[in-house]
Amino acid sequence: MPHDHAHHTQPTYLAEMLDLDAEIFAAALQGVYADIEGLADGPVRSIADLGAGTGTGTFGLLGHFGDAHAVAVDASDEMLAHLRRRAEQMGLSGRVTTLSADLDASVPDVDAVDLAWASASLHHLADPDRTLAALVPTIRPGGLLTVMELDGFPRFVPDGTPGGAAEARAHQLLAADRAHDMPAMGSDWGARLTTAGLIVEQHRAVTVDLTSPVPEAARRLAVLGLARIRGAVVDRLAAGELRAYDALLDGGADDVRHRPDLRVSAERQLWIARRPA
Numbered sequence: 001m002p003h004d005h006a007h008h009t010q011p012t013y014l015a016e017m018l019d020l021d022a023e024i025f026a027a028a029l030q031g032v033y034a035d036i037e038g039l040a041d042g043p044v045r046s047i048a049d050l051g052a053g054t055g056t057g058t059f060g061l062l063g064h065f066g067d068a069h070a071v072a073v074d075a076s077d078e079m080l081a082h083l084r085r086r087a088e089q090m091g092l093s094g095r096v097t098t099l100s101a102d103l104d105a106s107v108p109d110v111d112a113v114d115l116a117w118a119s120a121s122l123h124h125l126a127d128p129d130r131t132l133a134a135l136v137p138t139i140r141p142g143g144l145l146t147v148m149e150l151d152g153f154p155r156f157v158p159d160g161t162p163g164g165a166a167e168a169r170a171h172q173l174l175a176a177d178r179a180h181d182m183p184a185m186g187s188d189w190g191a192r193l194t195t196a197g198l199i200v201e202q203h204r205a206v207t208v209d210l211t212s213p214v215p216e217a218a219r220r221l222a223v224l225g226l227a228r229i230r231g232a233v234v235d236r237l238a239a240g241e242l243r244a245y246d247a248l249l250d251g252g253a254d255d256v257r258h259r260p261d262l263r264v265s266a267e268r269q270l271w272i273a274r275r276p277a
């Protein structure tokens with residue numbers, strides 16, 4: 001998913017994209033929750049979702065761990081307000097507390113939890129290693145920290161079809177930007193977790209590969225994502241590439257809103273680490 005630099009003022013389209021992303025990853029995340037349950041040394045009753053956004057992890061984990069309470073931490077009050085609204089709609093308000101905190105400045109002063117969860121949030125931090133070290137005491141001895149990080153935004157247009165090469169080129173340009181201004185993105189989080197004093201128990205890829213018929217959420221995410229990425233790379237696409245790219249959004253035959261060959265192909269990396277008992 002695209003990332004905003006001014007993370008304290010996330011516009012609403014980002015909240016919508018996070019919720020769409022949650023729908024697309026929902027089934028794959030069930031497998032992640034099962035992995036956590038398998039590694040936990042006891043019942044998971046307390047959870048901290050670090051950089052919770054709209055609450056994908058918070059709500060997924062509360063669904064899986066039926067006795068748990070979660071603290072959702074984020075620097076964006078808009079995200080936390082969105083998360084609280086969702087909690088109310090889902091009847092989960094009694095099991096979620098929100099905490100507005102900038103993890104660059106300090107880590108939240110919460111009782112040590114059974115499970116800390118950080119999905120697509122750590123790479124935003126100015127000094128992730130410093131924050132990770134500071135976060136260790138917020139996990140109880142023997143408790144777990146789960147980190148999910150993304151390599152890039154999902155692909156929607158198959159290679160070798162109209163617009164596929166243009167989408168790939170836009171992703172390539174975006175990845176080069178990220179390497180420059182978000183160097184922690186795509187880094188070896190396993191090594192960082194070990195340096196922080198945690199024991200990495202599991203590392204695997206979490207993949208989503210949806211083919212026709214894709215859910216409506218995928219089409220909506222494709223529209224929002226392609227439009228957003230266009231803004232970041234438009235000056236650097238060659239004229240032909242730009243024409244092919246714009247045809248994905250112009251209402252014609254190749255538009256992602258209705259083309260039959262739309263797919264979703266996305267990959268995240270998952271690490272589950274334990275605080276030594």
Ligand SMILES: C[S@@+](CC[C@H](N)C(=O)[O-])C[C@H]1O[C@@H](n2cnc3c(N)ncnc32)[C@H](O)[C@@H]1O
Pocket residue numbers: 001003007008010018050051052053054055056057073074075076079101102103104105118119120121124125
């Ligand atoms: C890409 S979103 C991921 C949200 C959610 N974890 C998910 O997987 O859908 C990153 C989140 O991290 C939050 N964030 C970024 N920098 C932060 C910081 N320094 N302290 C706390 N939260 C931060 C942003 O506000 C945003 O909600």
